[in-house]
Amino acid sequence: MMKVSFAEKLKKLFGSKKTESEEFFEDLTDALIEGDIGAKNAVQIVDELETKCREEKITDQEKISGLLKEIILSGVKEVSFKPEEGKVNVWMILGVNGVGKTTSVAKMAKLFKDKGNNVVMAASDTFRAAAVDQISMHGDRLGIRVVKHQMGSDPSAVVFDAADACRSSGGGIVLADTAGRLHNKENLVNELKKIDRVCSSKADEGCYKKILVIDATTGQNAVRQAEVFNEAVGVDAVILTKYDSTAKGGGVVTICRDLGIPALFVCTGEHYENISDFKSEKYVDEFLGR
Structure with a gap:
């Protein structure tokens, strides 16, 4: 059976749950865990997201998605290595x-x-x-x-x-x-x-x-x-x-x-x-x- 991507689960979640509800954030945590982010990080990410959404009264899907992107992106690191010439x-x-x-x-x-x-x-x-x-x-x-x-x-x-x-x-x-x-x-x-x-x-x-x-x-x-x-x-x-x-x-x-x-x-x-x-x-x- 093909594994459903996190992106598909998120889309479904936005379509079926009120974004201001407790249930939305609980289901989002579950989806992140299933998306292989791990329980500890999923809880931390959603806690931060929920706090910001409550404080700033954000319920718009696009804004929530953008905020989620910011939070996840802050922990993802990229690097570039180049071999040194003549060494x-x-x-x-x-x-x-x-x-x-x-x-x-x-x-x-x-x-x-x-x-x-x-x-x-x-x-x-x-x-x-x-x-x-x-x-x-x-x-x-x-x-x-x-x-x-x-x-x-x-x-x-x-x-x-x-x-x-x-x-x-x-x-x-x-x-x-x-x-x-x-x-x-x-x-x-x-x-x-x-x-x-x-x-x-x-x-x-x-x-x-x-x-x-x-x-x-x-x-x-x-x-x-x-x-x-x-x-x-x-x-x-x-x-x-x-x-x-x-x-x-x-x-x-x-x-x-x-x-x-x-x-x-x-x-x-x-x-x-x-x-x-x-x-x-x-x-x-x-x-x-x-």
């Missing part, structure tokens, strides 16, 4: 298996190559043959160098060699595709901490970023993933995949508000070109159906 930039790409992590690495690789950057992809998920094969295939298609080791080898050694390859060719950006086996959390966390140390030591100062890929359709699961990875190594930004789904990812509101992690890119399809900068206002407008 070794290392981006560790994090995320659980199945969120589109390797495809996102390939999309970023093409994006930066097209902007004139020297790009090296590091096949640091050495535990899944499919992951290494997939990134190698993308490298062949895009004409981008892929550094890989044999299956089961040390993932941090792959990043080490990729960073050396990048430095020897005058700098650029290393995109390291890492493993994401959350069911074996302790091992994963220890492994990521080791890769983190290597990335940090091999990148030039200020040129290391940790970026988490999340599936925009998974809501509170995505929030929990962000908590785990952020606790393990710290996360500088998130990338939203599968953003073309009808259920826009309200989870990013929670990630921004609770963890202070901004969003960097959105991916809307399978093609290499289907990646764009995350824009807070556009995101909130789409979430609200404005």
Whole structure:
């Protein structure tokens, strides 16, 4: 069954409930929770909205929607990163298996190559043959160098060699595709901490970023993933995949508000070109159906 978007629920709510009624605000809270914003944030957002509407005697749908946009937008953060020229930039790409992590690495690789950057992809998920094969295939298609080791080898050694390859060719950006086996959390966390140390030591100062890929359709699961990875190594930004789904990812509101992690890119399809900068206002407008 297709999930109904928050925008559709909001439209229905405006059409069926008096905007000054207690019931309207209660139903709005429920709709926000179902829209993956999470209970705590939904209650805070609606409390603030209700207080302002009561104080200023606002009952007009358009004004309420505009006020709701302002409140949600104040907690949503966007960020833009640019590799520094002539330096070794290392981006560790994090995320659980199945969120589109390797495809996102390939999309970023093409994006930066097209902007004139020297790009090296590091096949640091050495535990899944499919992951290494997939990134190698993308490298062949895009004409981008892929550094890989044999299956089961040390993932941090792959990043080490990729960073050396990048430095020897005058700098650029290393995109390291890492493993994401959350069911074996302790091992994963220890492994990521080791890769983190290597990335940090091999990148030039200020040129290391940790970026988490999340599936925009998974809501509170995505929030929990962000908590785990952020606790393990710290996360500088998130990338939203599968953003073309009808259920826009309200989870990013929670990630921004609770963890202070901004969003960097959105991916809307399978093609290499289907990646764009995350824009807070556009995101909130789409979430609200404005």
